[in-house]
Amino acid sequence: MPRFCSLFFTFLLVYSLRLQATPSLSVTYSFADSLATQRLLQQLEAFQTGPAARFGTVALSVRRVRDGVELIGYHNQQSLSSASTLKLITTGTALAVLGPTYTYTTTLEYDGVIKDSVLTGNLYIRGTGDPSLGSWRFPNYYDLPALLASWTDAVRAKGIRQIRGAVVGDAGLYTDLTTPDSWPFSDLGNYYGASLSALNINENLYRVFFKPGRAVGQAATYSRTDPLLPYLTFQNSVTTDAAKTGDQVNIYGAPFQNQRWLTGKVPLGPEFSVKGSLPDPAYFAAYALQQTLTSQNVTISNTPVSVGGGNGVSIETRGKRTILSQHKSPTLLELAQQTNFQSINLYAEALLRTTALALDKSARSTKASINALIAYWIKKGVNLNGFRIRDGSGLSTTGALTTDNMTGILSALGREKTFPQFYETIPVVGQTGTVRTLARGTAAAGKIRAKSGSIEGVRAYAGYFTAADGEPMCFCVFVNKFTPGYNRTVTSELEKLFVALAGLSGR
Numbered sequence: 410m411p412r413f414c415s416l417f418f419t420f421l422l423v424y425s426l427r428l429q430a431t432p433s434l435s436v437t438y439s440f441a442d443s444l445a446t447q448r449l450l451q452q453l454e455a456f457q458t459g460p461a462a463r464f465g466t467v468a469l470s471v472r473r474v475r476d477g478v479e480l481i482g483y484h485n486q487q488s489l490s491s492a493s494t495l496k497l498i499t500t501g502t503a504l505a506v507l508g509p510t511y512t513y514t515t516t517l518e519y520d521g522v523i524k525d526s527v528l529t530g531n532l533y534i535r536g537t538g539d540p541s542l543g544s545w546r547f548p549n550y551y552d553l554p555a556l557l558a559s560w561t562d563a564v565r566a567k568g569i570r571q572i573r574g575a576v577v578g579d580a581g582l583y584t585d586l587t588t589p590d591s592w593p594f595s596d597l598g599n600y601y602g603a604s605l606s607a608l609n610i611n612e613n614l615y616r617v618f619f620k621p622g623r624a625v626g627q628a629a630t631y632s633r634t635d636p637l638l639p640y641l642t643f644q645n646s647v648t649t650d651a652a653k654t655g656d657q658v659n660i661y662g663a664p665f666q667n668q669r670w671l672t673g674k675v676p677l678g679p680e681f682s683v684k685g686s687l688p689d690p691a692y693f694a695a696y697a698l699q700q701t702l703t704s705q706n707v708t709i710s711n712t713p714v715s716v717g718g719g720n721g722v723s724i725e726t727r728g729k730r731t732i733l734s735q736h737k738s739p740t741l742l743e744l745a746q747q748t749n750f751q752s753i754n755l756y757a758e759a760l761l762r763t764t765a766l767a768l769d770k771s772a773r774s775t776k777a778s779i780n781a782l783i784a785y786w787i788k789k790g791v792n793l794n795g796f797r798i799r800d801g802s803g804l805s806t807t808g809a810l811t812t813d814n815m816t817g818i819l820s821a822l823g824r825e826k827t828f829p830q831f832y833e834t835i836p837v838v839g840q841t842g843t844v845r846t847l848a849r850g851t852a853a854a855g856k857i858r859a860k861s862g863s864i865e866g867v868r869a870y871a872g873y874f875t876a877a878d879g880e881p882m883c884f885c886v887f888v889n890k891f892t893p894g895y896n897r898t899v900t901s902e903l904e905k906l907f908v909a910l911a912g913l914s915g916r
Contacts, residue, residue, distance in 0.1 A: 445877075446481060449909045453483050456906075461898040465866070465890030469906070470812035473915050474823035474873070474881040479816065480915065488795040488809035489887045492862025494871040495803035496757045498815070500745040501822040501831050502782055503760040506767050509742035509830045513539030513763075515608070517560050517734045521727035523569060530727040531574040532564065534694050536608025537582060539738040540759035543611045546747055547739045553611045553636065556736065557701040563734040564707060575711035576699045577724060578691030582607035583762065585774045586719035588664050589800040591807040598660035598669055600684035602804065605758040606718050608691040611636070613755055616682040617660070619675045622649040629675045634685075636697065641688070643669050650674035660685040665720050691715035746834040749860050750842035754802035761801030775800060791817040803862055815871050815885035823873070823883065835860055835872050838907060844870070847900070853907035866890045868899050870907075880915025 457467045468484035479485070503511075514537055521530015536542070543553040551559055588597065588604040596602030603613035615638055619629040631645040647658055654676045661670040666688050675681040687693050695713035702709060716722050738744070741760075748756040758775075765778030772781045779798055787793055792813065799808035822828055836842025839854025843861045848854050853874075862869035871885040886906060891899050 445909070445913050449481065449906070449913070450483065452902075452905060452909060456902045457484075459898075459902075460892060461895035461902065462888060462891050464892060465888065468812045468887045468889075469885070470816040471882060471884045471910065471913070472816035472820045474820050474883055477817065477820040479813065480882075480913075482813060485813040486795060486811055488797055488811055489889045490806075490808070490864065490867045490869070491798075491803050491810050491815065491871075491887065492864045492867045492869045493752045493754075493803045494815065494860050494862040494869045494885065494887075495798060495801065495808070495810070496748055496752065497835070497860045497871055498782075498798075498818050499757045499761050499764075499801040500748050500834060501818070501825075502785065503741060503764045504745055504827040504831050504834075505822065505825045506764050506785070507741055509740060509745075509827060511741040513537050513542075513738035515539055515542055515736045515738075516732055517563055517736075518730040518732050519567075519569075520730045521574060523567065526568050526570040527573060528569045528571065529573045531577050531724065532572055532698075533577045533579045533730060534560070534608060534691075534698060535579040535581075535730075536606065536691065536694075538605075538607050538609070538759050538763050539736075540605075540609050540612065540753070540756045541738050541744060541747075542609055542736065546751075547743065550739055551736070553697070556610075557697055559736075560698055560734065561701045561705050561707070564702060565705065567733060570707055572702075572707065572709045572711075574709075574727075575724065576695045576702070576709060576713045578608050578689075578693070578695035578713070578715035580607040580691035580715060580717035583718055583773065586664065587758070587762075587775070589758075589775050589805055591799040591805040593804075593806055594663070595659060595661065596804060597664070598662035598685055600686055601754055603686035603755050604664045604690075604718075605755060605762065606690040608694055608715075608717075609755065609759065610690050610694040610697070611687075612753070613687045613690045614684050615687060617643070617658075617671065617685055618680055618682045619647055619658075620680055621675050621677050625649055625651055625677060629681075631671060632680065635682075636693075638687075638693070640696070641667050641669055643671055645671040647671050648674050649677050652677040656681075656683050658683040662686075662688060664718075665689050689715055689718070689720065691718060742830050742834070745831070749834045750836050752843055752861070754804050757802035758800060786818055786821065789821055791821050793817075804864070806864070812871075812885040812887055816883050819871065819873065819883035819885070823881065832858065832873065848904040848907045851904060851908050853904070853911045856911045857907055859907075866893075868903065870903065874910055876913050876915035877911070878914045878916055882910075882913070882915050884910055 470485040471481040518533045600614040629647040658673040692715035765772035765781040768781045795811040799805035835858040838857040839849040857874040859872035868888045
């Protein structure tokens with residue numbers, strides 16, 4: 410009798426929620442753990458109708474991994490912004506399609522002929538989409554200075570001391586303008602808005618250094634970039650704010666545009682740097698290599714040039730190319746781990762395009778790549794109604810999916826042979842990655858693996874947890890268009906939600 414009353418009360422609660430909510434509200438639930446489910450639904454409804462979210466949307470899906478059964482759904486059919494939680498789909502799909510040991514290869518090549526230490530031809534750096542080329546994140550791989558030195562050594566080892574031609578950054582694998590067209594212009598000049606290239610280098614970023622004024626409100630002087638980029642011009646209107654106020658600078662600029670606008674504020678104190686995006690990574694690769702070669706007494710007749718990536722430049726070639734050296738990337742597993750722990754947009758976009766090419770050789774644009782990903786999961790039986798993503802990272806302001814879409818894919822990934830490796834790429838709540846400070850000291854800390862997502866007005870989390878009865882589960886929660894100024898309230902509500910998830914039963 411008590412069990413019947415509990416079930417009946419849960420039914421009344423959910424029915425009441427439906428009567429009180431807007432017509433778009435959807436609530437589904439399982440009677441498997443009625444009391445914990447009841448509390449969680451009450452908590453969600455209080456969050457949705459409270460001051461932090463009453464003008465926005467809170468959505469949740471909780472699903473069992475082993476059979477894909479959805480146990481809880483709240484607004485789970487509404488297409489909403491996922492922010493960076495989308496990276497879970499991108500990295501998980503890449504691991505399933507390409508395998509954890511997949512690596513990229515970047516090749517140093519030349520065409521023409523070598524005679525008497527003179528190369529009459531071009532020197533090429535041919536990219537295949539490696540987002541980590543020259544990155545500082547991987548201890549056993551070349552960072553930018555070491556990479557340039559290794560290429561220079563390869564040229565000199567071939568006996569080349571003069572090049573009658575050009576150093577070419579070859580990004581020709583992608584012929585389209587690779588920047589997703591729904592990315593905000595205000596993001597494009599900043600490091601997190603760095604455009605993908607077939608020839609990425611140094612994560613397609615640079616640092617701008619400022620000398621703050623002597624008092625708040627005074628102009629901050631632009632001093633230099635690292636690495637040096639003399640071909641860029643900067644219009645600076647940055648001013649000085651109070652000490653310890655952090656980075657408030659925004660860099661404006663578009664792909665292939667060498668003019669940058671610096672706006673905002675830097676803190677009072679010592680020299681301060683912010684990160685910007687390279688307008689043409691392939692050109693920078695060619696430029697940087699030419700500078701290094703010149704410093705080692707290799708003369709080059711032509712200026713550096715880049716091809717591919719939608720820039721429309723063509724060059725004179727001299728027949729078949731010969732390989733001088735090859736650079737292998739870290740494994741896909743290592744790249745996926747950095748993508749999810751550090752939330753690197755560039756890595757996610759690279760993995761989307763590479764995965765799509767493996768699925769469909771004709772997928773030569775962002776849109777075609779997304780279509781290939783969609784086809785892959787539909788073929789595996791995942792419901793993608795409402796799935797309208799526009800990139801692989803979640804930076805797009807118009808991309809959307811449902812929490813039901815997310816957990817549908819996460820549960821399907823849980824049945825892939827690469828799942829154990831994928832699982833390890835996801836940060837642990839309260840311990841690691843971008844969720845290391847979330848729910849720290851609560852019952853959820855150490856028990857949930859989650860990828861975070863955050864853009865203006867959006868907080869999102871998705872991942873996996875083990876239910877109280879040992880059942881593997883996946884979840885996704887989106888909070889869209891929450892009330893400005895309520896960030897701390899949203900965080901508190903999400904932490905309470907995580908504690909509630911940890912207490913659920915999955916059977």
